[in-house]
């Protein structure tokens with residue numbers, strides 16, 4: 001039989017064939033063999049989870065569950081109290097489903113990323129207490145969100161993170177934040193004055209979509225603070241006086257409880273995300289290098305075994321005796337994350353919220369606009385899907 005190709009033609013075909021074999025081996029080793037070995041190590045210790053497909057892990061199943069949840073939600077629309085409704089069921093229905101099937105620690109895959117999903121209070125405590133630099137921020141954050149976050153404090157690990165944390169965190173300690181209260185008031189007053197003008201222009205009552213303003217408010221405070229730090233004209237003493245004024249605001253305790261409850265049911269950050277940067281042990285499990293460990297914050301915040309049977313209900317009174325009185329164990333309340341990587345700006349954020357709410361309550365009467373549509377959306381953070389229009393009237 002005559003050969004179909006001459007030897008010269010075979011030679012010409014060789015490089016693309018070798019390239020294809022190399023490519024296939026790379027895809028197979030990186031995207032299947034390595035993740036499968038990691039999964040196997042965890043499975044052999046009793047960690048269960050949905051079976052991943054080749055290349056795409058559990059993404060097809062996640063899409064399918066999401067689709068089912070979407071149609072079920074459309075049928076049920078309007079049948080529940082909107083603020084208490086559990087949006088995890090619509091935004092992340094697969095987590096609810098898998099936690100029912102596999103419990104409070106399970107493994108799933110998004111292809112190249114293997115995630116140990118954790119809501120078990122003991123494991124969360126271990127994670128919170130772990131100070132080892134072997135536990136860091138997931139590497140994919142730098143790869144995929146590098147353009148947004150760079151190599152900054154949010155995504156860096158090891159010595160680079162230690163250095164940045166040492167520089168940034170002290171600038172946001174409570175003593176420093178107290179010194180920023182008057183800056184916050186200036187920024188808040190400038191925002192509220194623009195609302196006041198709007199209300200006056202519209203004959204005493206106006207609808208204002210507040211979330212856009214509030215997003216820029218924090219940036220405004222930080223830029224004012226940076227300017228002030230630079231020229232050092234604000235005195236801590238003066239600021240302490242402002243702080244005691246804030247404590248004197250009528251109802252400030254209730255503002256605090258309402259803020260806690262809002263951050264419980266609607267935590268802006270959806271996950272505490274970590275990666276084992278080396279093989280390590282956590283909660284009695286040998287965690288192989290490369291495993292992502294995620295705590296879905298909104299799920300931990302609605303766990304009835306931690307918060308009681310009214311876990312889904314909006315009830316600021318649950319915080320009347322502080323966080324320890326509201327949930328057991330208290331480390332399950334984590335709107336600002338957990339452990340050494342906990343939010344460095346939480347003091348600033350909480351004081352800002354109190355300043356804005358206090359000033360708002362002292363100047364305006366407001367209610368939710370009938371145009372408000374309750375549809376929390378996941379866009380890196382959880383936020384109102386269609387804005388928050390409020391009707392304002394001056395007091």
Ligand code: HEM
Pocket residue numbers: 153154155165168172218222267268269271272273335336337338339340341342343344345346348349
């Ligand atoms: C309500 C407002 C805020 C919420 C809910 C929030 C929440 C969070 C969460 C969940 C994390 C990750 C923690 C972890 O992985 O365990 C974080 C990290 C961080 N946040 Fe916030 N944050 C808020 C406001 C702020 C503000 C106003 C600043 C600064 C001005 C700030 C600075 C930081 C920094 C620097 C980190 C990285 C800490 C590290 O990795 O060492 N945050 N935040």
